[in-house]
Amino acid sequence: MNSAKRHDIFSRLRAANPHPTTELEYTTPFELLVAVVLSAQSTDKGVNLATRRLFPVANTPEAIYALGEAGLADFIRTIGLYKSKAKHLIAACRMLIEQHGSQVPTERAALEALPGVGRKTANVILNTAFGQPTMAVDTHIFRVSNRIGLAPGKTVLEVEKKLLKTIPDEFRVDAHHWLILHGRYVCQARKPKCGECIIADLCEYKDKTWPAPAAETGKRTRKARTALTARAPRKRAKA
Secondary structure, eight states, rough: OOOHHHHHHHHHHHHHHOOOSSSOOOOHHHHHHHHHHHTTTTTHHHHHHHHHHHTTTTEEESHHHHHHHHHHHHHHTTTTTTHHHHHHHHHHHHHHHHHHHOOOOSSSSHHHTSSOOOOOHHHIIIIIITOOOOOOOOHHHHHHHHHHHHHHHHHHHHHHHHHHHHHHHGGHHHHHHHHHHHHHHHOSSSOOOOGGTTTTTTTTSSSSSOOOOHHHHHHHHHHHHHHHHHHHHOOOOOO
């Protein structure tokens, strides 16, 4: 993919969503740190449900540390791997209190030294909380980058480095969010919605999926509606 295509891709993504951001709910860098640690192998929706319970009670390193592992686990038990995440977060809170004055550090090395924080999590914090032009390559960005030819690579780190090298400077701060949202809602894993994609003509994916012709779509819709009606239980009459 050439530089002109890349520029056009991000120009369109920006026009459609001028101010993209994470779908995780937070108000401070520390809340974002907690939410991102909890989001590993979990959905943003599930994390938000948990933090809506947690943050009104404890949203500082001191307050969460005071809960202890068991107390924190009670708030986040609906999230996958909640016991190990509680352990990591309590240890991270202790480090923040003792080594960083309860503030989330703005340097990568210091962030990655925190329990439960890897390169991707550090990139999210640096980008979303502090506006640094980093690229947190998750499963969505990895898939989109390879599928459309934006930054092909066999590893997450390879894709990250290619994206940072080839994305024009004017788009680099927000590119992380545009690509995640595009992968989450349009360029999906099993069946990309190419018919709804605003960059389909720029994409280099060879196996694009297009909507069926109107007549065929109508037949399928009628068949599906008939089948659903036949299987649907009848509503009980009101007493």
